[in-house]
Amino acid sequence: MNIITSLLPVAAVGISLIGAIFIILTNRRPNLRESVTLLIAVGKFLLVLSMLPTVLAGGGFVFTLAELIPGVPLQLRVDAMGMFFALVASFLWICTSIYSIGYMRALQEHDQTRYYASFAVAISATIGVAFSANLLTLYLFYEMLSLSTYPLVTHERNAEARVSGRKYLTYILGTSIGFALPAMLIVYAIAGTLDFTSGGILSNTGVSPGTVALLLVLFVAGFAKAGIMPFHGWLPAAMVAPTPVSSFLHGVAVVKVGVFSILRVIFDILGPDLLRSLDLGMALTYFVSITILAASLIALTQDNLKRRLAYSTIGQLSYMILGAGMLTAAGMTGGVLHIAMHAFGKITLFFCAGAIYVASHKKYISEMDGLGRQMPITFGAFALGAMSIIGLPPLGGFISKWYLAVGALQADQMPLLLVLLTSSLLNAAYFLPIVYRAFFAPSPAGTAETGIREAPLFCLLPLSVTAICSLALFFYPNVFLRLVEMAIAP
């Protein structure tokens, strides 16, 4: 394995951070400002992409930015797992940027400069998390993401946004300082390092089982962005944000940063072997099963489309933790793979929710009867996204759920298989009625001729792309699968 010292990861993280400055400078010229946004989005994706061949060939990149604490530098390192996440996030950011332009302009939103600048910082932090070489670097970018998304969540600046912002920070910042920080310090006190090392860094330290259990609890609770109950309350509240924010940050970046952080801790800090020997992985799977089922049940009761999507996200995030917790090859593959599959599916759904709002100003599912006939592309994409989340072939979501099911069988855990099947049924139960009503239910009297048309092209294009990607991932999951295999290989 050849690790190359290179500025590429720094550039990949930093480009949008520098870009944020240009976005602020071009405040008064919206067209130029949006060009900057698109330019850095594409630039970022290309930078990430340029590192892919080396990573696929078993190599990696590393760069040390600063020495922070003895043995713990501020260091970026590109490995298979980070590449996997960065690839998904940076590609979807391009889609989101295009979508943002359509959405924000159609609604004539205020303070767009602040919006785009915060977004650029947030994506930097996301890629930073993906490329972190140690837990401290990850924590740094994790907090940067929490803080940079605060202005996005509270974009509306009204009383509701304020309350949601408060809730958001209380959960996210509170748990990371209260739980993740001490956990990180305990790990450092025991191991003297925080480097992500395949197989974990605590294996040979003679650490007591009680401490490992405590650390697992602290980390799972501390990375509340993963939305595991009871630390999920911020996600539905954060839906007050503009839809592009909900789509990208609360469908992809923020929530998956939480999952990614927990997976990193399981794979590279605590170590699968250690967890397996203490049966902690299984304990974790049963714990998150509660979230999977409960979140799906709550989703059934939500009439607000974005809130239903939010609860669906909470449930799906725990799939990823579930897979990792099984600690079997297939389970871990499924868990990590689901990050990508869910990302493409869920962002499509959120994009659709936003497009519906832009076109018709409708937020509630009960108002959407017959709307599919007026907005066929949007609802077609919605159907694809929903099928992917449910896990139906021929969509990407099927593959990750397949691996998860195999993983449950490998681990010889029938109850987990049952959880997966029940949840898929529940997913179908809360998604398919929306599609059915939109296409087949009669329009409410007097609204059929109001002239609702599809959302602007800038909204339609990204959601079509992501929907098609969901489809394509079923047929061509190879790159992602290869990366995941490399990531979980001991």
Place this chain on the structure above:
Amino acid sequence: MTSNLPLYVIAAPLLTAFVVNLAGRFWRGSVAILSLGALVFSTISAGLVLQQVLTHGTIHYTVGGWQAPWGIELVIDPLAALMLLLISVVALLATFSALASARQELPGREHLFFTLYLILISGLLGLAVTGDAFNLYVLLEITSITTYCLIAMGKGRAPLASFNYIIMGTIGACFYLLGVGYLYMLTGSLNMADIHGILPGMYGSISVATAFAFLLVGVWIKMAFLPLHGWLPNAYSLAPSSTSVLIAPLMTKVSVFLMIRIIFSIFSPDYAFFQHVGVQHLIVWAAALGILIASGLALAQTDLKRMLSYIIVAEVGYMVGGVWLANTTAMTGAILHIVNDALMTLCLFLAASAIVYRLGDSKLASMKGLYRRMPLTMAAFTIGAFSMIGVPPTAGFFSKWYLILGGIQAGPWAWVYVAALLISSLVNAILFFRIIEIAYFQGGGEHGHDAVPRQEACAWQLSPLLLSAVALLAIGMAAGPLVEHLIIPALPAGF
């Protein structure tokens, strides 16, 4: 020792103080030029002294050539040199802002104000380097008396706050003096190193313990270690902005340094930490309790400066606890926190004075729409706030890191302290985000389409503020080398 540089660091502001008093009567502009000139000189000299100390080791300077233990000795070890630099840098930055505030708050009296102000600075610098226990008392009184006056120059109830401080401060000074008296009776010496050499033979004596207790309580009152903090919030929040911007960052931090001096240079860590069973634990627990109570009280405040004052009291608990955890990691954290906390407090008080300068008061309720009105000030304020909360990569995160790690290493008995630190970080998050909410959400109209006039603080206040905010980030990013080359060498000897 041939170089007189350490003396010049202290003498420059002291001599300038009197020149300012004279020249300022005739030409108002000379106040700024002279004060800044003196402090720039001190800062550069302090930098050179630090460099000398780090390369050639501790400097022992005998004033007037009179040899210790009879003459007055200045001892500039790496820690003292670090303090010299810290004090002069903070004082220099604070002065820019104080000049602007004083012009507004004390028109026509700037020369009087800056006379006291400069004497205070040279007193603080003196405290950092003195190697003589009695001299330390004299310098302590110099700083106290000037501070009383500087606080009393404020409006409204400031004279009363100052009077409270006089009473508490005098009691503290008396305690300290009594402690020195005991030591003199026991050893016949006032030179720290001399006492340090003689004392070990008498460590069993109850008189030594009494002396130690008196000295400690004396400096604890000075640093407002809870429950001896009663005087601080009023004094710091009612003082004129031009005063609080100097004393808030420095006074408590220098007192913590004095505590370290007493423990390590007069007594020894073995005696202080381990001679009396239980005392060490008790003090760390008291510090933890202090952190929690002060953080709680900060929550109840409705005025920015008062809130910051309570945060200072909580931060004192951080440092006292860190020192008394008695391990290298925690001590590293405590010393790093002296530096970091001085800079964060400076940053926040600079922001507070800029806000007072424009708004007339520092009530939280007045801060509506401030992100639009003073965006740069608030940006710097936000960085200062993040540092107080302990968000990486700001400086505050790293000292907290070492302090908590020291607490974990100290063993299960210190978990109270670790918990207190974490809870206090969370409380700080609440405190500052409450302000951010007010300044970000309220005022400025719905959706901010109506233009709030942008009205930044003047350049005199803005430039040091931005500089201090950048410093917080820079120190954070350079935390590794900084600790390795500056803080670790500055750890007190005998540890």
